[in-house]
Amino acid sequence: MSGIVVMMNGLPGAMGHEVSQACIRRGLTLAPVALTGGGQPADCQVTEGSTSVTVKLVGPDAAGSQRKALEELKKAHGNRLVIIDFTHPTAVNPNGDLYTSVGVTYVMGTTGGDREALMKATNDSGVYAVIAPNMGKQIVALQATMERMARDFPGAFSGYKLEVTESHQKTKADTSGTAKALVSSFQKMGVDKFEMDDIKMLRDDESQKAFGVSEEHLNGHAWHTYTLKSGDGSVEFQFKHNVSGRRTYSEGVADAVQFIAAKCAEKSKKRTFDMIDILEAGVMQ
Template sequence: MGHEVSQACIRRGRGHGAERESRCMTLAPVGLTGPGMPEQCQVVEGGTYAVKLVGSDQPAAQKQALEELKAAHGDKLVIIDFTHPSAVNANAELYTAAGVNFVFGTTGGDRDALMKVTEQSGVYAVIAPNMGKQIVALQATMERMAKDFPGAFAGYKLEVTESHQKTKADTSGTAKAMVSSFQGLGVDPFTHEQITQLRDDASQRAFGVPEEFSNGHAFHTYTLTSSDGSVQFQFKHNVCGRRTYGEGVADAVQFIASQAAGKAPKKVYNMIDILEAGEMK
């Protein structure tokens, strides 16, 4: 995901004249990563960008790297986090302690603790389980549907199946958010633990995932069936690759940088906030 996000930010920063001045983004020369990773990576997008990597097994070096970047770039520095559920809370504490604004797409971890430490720190942040702008719009639509028509699907049975690459350790955050909306619509009791996860090749092929996207996809199907089985509704959103998420992250980075520059009173946002602000490009 890191490469796709980096490439999207580089593409977004290629404007000309006033557009370039207002939208320009560049990669920091240093990135943070997990333990046991290479000391450097290269991002290729209209050129080659070398990025030094500092692992979480070097906490002092990570702290120093953040402090130096913050001193050099101030509020123009925005961290983008797509890591592992086990790193969610430690990473948030690291960023907030350094006073660095961030975009957080990693799911899992203690979400209440994540929100609390972020809100108390005073940094600007976008925290969202999904960065795909069209999927965000669907989520917002379902939230509003549940608010406007509570109980519309009372008595309906819900089934949810999601498929992601094998490296995704936790249940889809998008699926969980959609389940909350369906609960508001009155479906029969359904918990996040009932979501079916597909992570093996055979199940994914049967679910319609193209083999070439085994290592990067997000397929979701939500099925609602009436109590007598005579009526069925189905909602799907299937994504091959990661480009759409990278573009959404670029939107989030520009949005949070503009909020920080304008000293906006609200500091913690989600992708629906960005959609409502008309800031998705």
């Protein structure tokens, strides 16, 4: 689908900038308006190569202002408009409700919130959406592999103790959605009792550097280690994925935008997708 216009909700945040730049590199048009949280500047500048876009930021302060901005973009661009959301866990459901009520296609990269309520609102509305806790292609593939392993080999790690440590930049407020997804798979494979609250979150510089994160990537990284030990301690498995920077995720978001825009254009009967669907379709660049 050509002529895609993206509204990048999450600017002026670092992920918002990174994703905006990835979309520009793909030849997508960045809308000159975006929704943001309270206390943000009136606008921001996104620059990629020779392209520079001034984006007006619409906060939640004035009643109805965000809905009005969204409705105006929808009226101007119709089904060519795709919303990208990298905001805050507390905004997941309010934003999802806004997108579905206005009837716009969206990509939800923000983690947290009530995911069941988000899925229900999306499915009930009939809008097209990609909802995924992780947009990195290789990590999505690992996640899918673990889900299939859990399905095909339940009890494979029966009696094993699980330890999970995940490190992200301090601005990430919630536990990693990817970590939760992999823990769910390990639970199905029979590990000893392990709750999501048992995931160790690193959000301060000192513990992150001790974990191996370089100084230059403290403000943008995702390092995860999953360790499984047999009951007697004689066998240990370790799964690890360390991402420094945000580029791999931003390129995955651009893939998701192009995928969901195409599904909307072809009037696909299935309307809600995740990154595994995109990976299986073989369209990730």
